[in-house]
Amino acid sequence: MLLEVANLCVSYGAVTAVSGVSLGVREGSIATVLGANGAGKSSLLRAIMGLTPATGEVRFAGEAISRWPAARRVAAGIAMVPEGRRILVSLTVEENLLMGAYPRHDRQIAADLDNIYDLFPNLARRRHAPGSVLSGGEQQMLAIGRAMMARPKLLLMDEPSLGLSPLFVREVFQLIRRMNADGLSILLVEQNTRLALQTAADGYVLRLGACVAAADTATLARSDDLMHAYLGGAHAAPTVHGP
């Protein structure tokens, strides 16, 4: 296991957002966390990143990191594409990408920047424009590129398809598969249950902050009851064995 989370709890004052969640991400695999609005998915990712106070155990690459500040976790190889993209609109596209490499001190940063530009020609064209001029889809590409600039071992993605056109959603998921094929481990939070189950190997279902199901995605996809009960029927598709 690259990432192991045991008995993680997050609360905001009196509100408990995550209560006793345990999960794991195998090295080189994609795991997905599913759940309705307010189930605690973002809180879970933010706690793994060290951005919100939490109790419980987080182990990354064999080390107990629960007490590490976020900067140290980034340096150790965890990066995040946050919900709503959250690019820095007052910085240029290139500065956003360079911010992704903030904890790095090696000499490969310029080369990695070129690779990102090869991957996203739209970003290359606007490298000196402020982040605010990008479209929603381009902002998502920038958020992903920014995370890749950290050279992570594990990427936490919070609803990367949110608010994107179907075309961009397809592109984002292709990218996720490609990055995974290159060896990146990914923990994916998604409301698009069908796509997430097709893309990930392992799945966890959160409900009101607790983990109510954990299984490989093929098994999860077959349990219609579960999908209907916790995720709402609309998202759960009976046939999942797509491309």
Place this chain on the structure above:
Amino acid sequence: MFAQQLMNGLMLGGIYALVAVSFTLTIGILNFLNFSIPALFMLGGVVSCALLAAGVPAVGAAAGALAATGLASLLVERCTFRWLSTSDPHIPLVSSLGFLIFFENLVLVYFGSDAVGYPSPFARASVKVSDLTVSLPQTGGFLLALVLVALCYVLLKYTKLGRGLRSIAESPAIAEMLGVKVGWTVSSVYLVSGLLAGIGGILFGISYLQVSWDMGSEVALKGVSAMVLGGMGNVWGAVLGALIIAVIEVMTIAYLNSEAVNVFVYGLLLVIIAFCPRGLLGDRVKMAERM
């Protein structure tokens, strides 16, 4: 005569500019009006004065004064910015005001209420250029102020630390997610801001040959006005505002009436703000974008 006054005004403007940029950094990056800056300015002047008077060589006196202002600024940070995120935003404001009064009165107790002569090692060195008297320490101080402001600009605009600072200006949460050590970086803002004010205080002593416990208040008021006049959060705006205010101040004293100085300076400020509320170099863009 006019050229002489203009030059005197610009020299004074250099000192105002350091204070204005000192304010601008904490406002622009941390969105925090640090009321303790006048005290840091004063500490720079008074501590270097005391060290010089005690026979410490000039370099040592300057280093000692900057160490004092730097430490004082970090002390203020401990008790202000750390509370910003977790409490009522007025508490850090009041807390920094408390530091201003505390430091000023600490110095009042030790040095007394009278202005003290500044034993400048450069004294009154000056050269004559046709009928202009050019004070060498003032000119040096003015150039140093411009160089420091330019360095601040380059730091913010072109360095990794500068990108981190601008990220914090936009969103401390995102900066943290990207691996910026936000606490450490915020301390560096306070340190740089405090050192600029402290250097301003030393230059004030060297230029006007006296320091006092309340020397910061008047200068800081001009510094804040310069910042607002130039456009909040904009380093070059702060410099422009500082030069304009200082020149008007000196011209008013020379040609009108020294009693009327603040009527003119602040009257003009209010007129410009009325027509141009975002300052001369300000626009509708967010502060961070301009830095």
